[in-house]
Amino acid sequence: MIKRNSKGDVMNLKKRLILANASTVIIPMLITVLIALASLYVFGKLLGMDLSFENYQKLSQIKFELLYSERNILHHTPEVIEEESFQKHLQEQLAEINGELILIKDEEVIYSSRNFSKIDVAKSLEAGKMKVGREPVLIGEVSYTIQLIELRLKDGTPGKVLLLAPMGRSVTNLTVFLVLIGVSFLLAFLVTNIVISYQFSRSILQPLHNLQTAAAEISRGNLDHPIVEEGDQEIQALCRDLELMRLKLKDSVHTQLKYEDNRKMLISSISHDLKTPVTSIKGYIEGILDGIADTPDKKKRYLETIALKAYQVDQMIDDLLLYAKLDLKQLPYEFEKTDLEEYLLLCLLESESELDSSRIKISLHNELVQKQHVLLDRERMKRVIMNILDNSRKYMDKDQGEIKIHLRETSTSLIIELRDNGSGINEGDLPHIFDRFYRSDAARSKGSGLGLAIAKQIIEGHNGRVWAVSHGEEGTSIMISLSKA
16 A cells, blocks of 8 residues: 655645745745835834935935036046036036035145035045945035045146035935845845755655665565655655555565465475375385285286376376466466356266266256356366366265256356265365365375366456355355356
8 A cells, every 4th residue: 555645735846846936036025025114114103214205216316416427527638627617517517416516636625616624525535435335424414425536637636526415314214225125135035045945855855865765675675664655746656656666576576485485385295295196106016026916816906006096196297287387377268158057067967977986966956047158268167167076076975975056147247056965174174275285184185185276276267256165064065156258
């Protein structure tokens, strides 16, 4: 029986891969949205900060104006930068965002759009030199973001241009908010990828590890270690196929061991069964050679006994060869559509004279409503009937023996009952009488011990069934079930 893992719903690898890839994007986005909403609530409601879209537009405008001014300066020659007209033009651009302009030549301020103290200029220079994490500079009551441009003037002296753009606290907070959202998304994306990758690999690696363990157990000869169906559909299909392979391998090994045991028992039984008639033959031959059979009549009895024992040995060998061919399925069947009543009557006529000599009466009782046909190998099935009748004859213990054959039917099959009034069979022996060389004390001295085993093999070759029913001291019934043609 194949065991199944009942944890969760089963899905295929393709679907799981699609869901995993989608989750690595959707989940971080959802987390980021939740963090953004929570941040807006905290900044807006609890801290009173303005993070409106207008502030974002204002921040973008300031960045654009500073970038435009920087490019404007860099694309002009140093001579133009020192001209009053260009300075005025640059100041007009910055005035659109309330920005300021400071020109420094050789550490001296040569132009300023408004009066800045030396401390303010120094703070602006320090802030402008910072490339990363540039903080706004508070001058008076206004916060400015600083853009520093360093260049060489026309006389070769170093010059600096400071572009100051006003930035309210809310705009700064918006920058912090955007950075927070970006960092949150990256962290959520990283954590989600790690978790989903772990779960995805676990759903594959764990079943594969269990398969590896099962394979190792099987390689050590432990065929009782079950392979559980688990994981996704493709892996479950692999587990199912390997479990079926394990069961077939186990059955194959079991069958091989059974055949080995049967072979040993066969050799033992053959040796035992052949020893008795061969010993008798040797004894009678020695009696003749030693002169014990000193009269013609006595010598004739010895020779008749030797012939009988030789016939028994020959019969045992024939039965053994037939059983071996049946057991290995090397004996082909030639099926014919046969009227069962007519066929049984022919078998009775053939065996009637031998049974009469043993004072056994045989009769057929047909309980069929109409003629019925079955597919039979006529020669093989005749061997079955003869073996059963011969078995009844051997163990008949009544002065007047009787064998009745009843023929009846069910909806799909025909039943042949061969009932005798012999000594009967013990209940303990009943399940084993169709086993080859069954060691029943009453049967050891009679026959090859293969008659009923051969009958069973032939009937099963007809896709039929055979069993025995004991009637105690009133005899035994052998039941044969065959499918209707």
